Amino acid sequence: SQQGEEDPQALSIQEGENATMNCSYKTSINNLQWYRQNSGRGLVHLILIRSNEREKHSGRLRVTLDTSKKSSSLLITASRAADTASYFCVPVSIWGGGNKLTFGTGTQLKVEL
C-alpha cells in the first residue's frame, strides 16, 4: 500500500483564516481519507472521498480530489484554535490490502488566537 505525502509539513495561521493542506500519492486509488490527530491522541476520521468524486464537503471542511494529478487538498474554513492538530491523508487501494492504512508524517497545523 502507498502513503500520502502531505504538504506543507507545518502551517501556522490566525484564528478565522482558512487553512489549506495538500496531499500527493503515487498509484491509483479507490478512495482517499483524511484523519486528524490532536496532540498525540487517537486519530479522528474527517472525510472519505471516493475516486469517482471530485469534491466533498463536511461542515467547515472541503476536500478535493484530482486523480489525474494524483493529488488531494483539504480546506478548513474559518479556522479555530481547536483545529490545531496534525492532519494525515491516506490514499487507499483495495489491491494493496484495503483495510491497511499507511500514514505519512502529516501536516502540523497551528491556529493562533
Place this chain on the structure above:
Amino acid sequence: DAGVTQSPTHLIKTRGQQVTLRCSPKSGHDTVSWYQQALGQGPQFIFQYYEEEERQRGNFPDRFSGHQFPNYSSELNVNALLLGDSALYLCASSLGSWGDGETQYFGPGTRLLVL
C-alpha cells in the same frame, strides 16, 4: 454507542519485559487493526485481525503478536521489550469486508514507555 476503547492509557516497562495491550472495537465492528506511532511520526501498521485470524501484517518482528477473541476484542502482545518500542499504540476497528478500504475508527491509544 461506545467507540473504540483501549487499556491501559499509559504503561511503563523495562527492557526485556513483556506487555499486553487491550482493545474493544466499536459496536458492530468485527475487524481490529493495531498501529504503532513513534513521536513525530505517522502511525505504522502492525497487523489486522478478522474472524480471530491475523489477516494482514506490517513490517514488525515476531516479538509483536496478537489475538482476537470471539467478541471481536483484541490484544497486542510485545515480548522482549526494547527502548525503541516506546510509542503510542493505536487500535482501530472497522467492518470487515476484505479490502473495501472503508473508514477505520481509532481508540485513544496506549502510551508505552520502555526504560
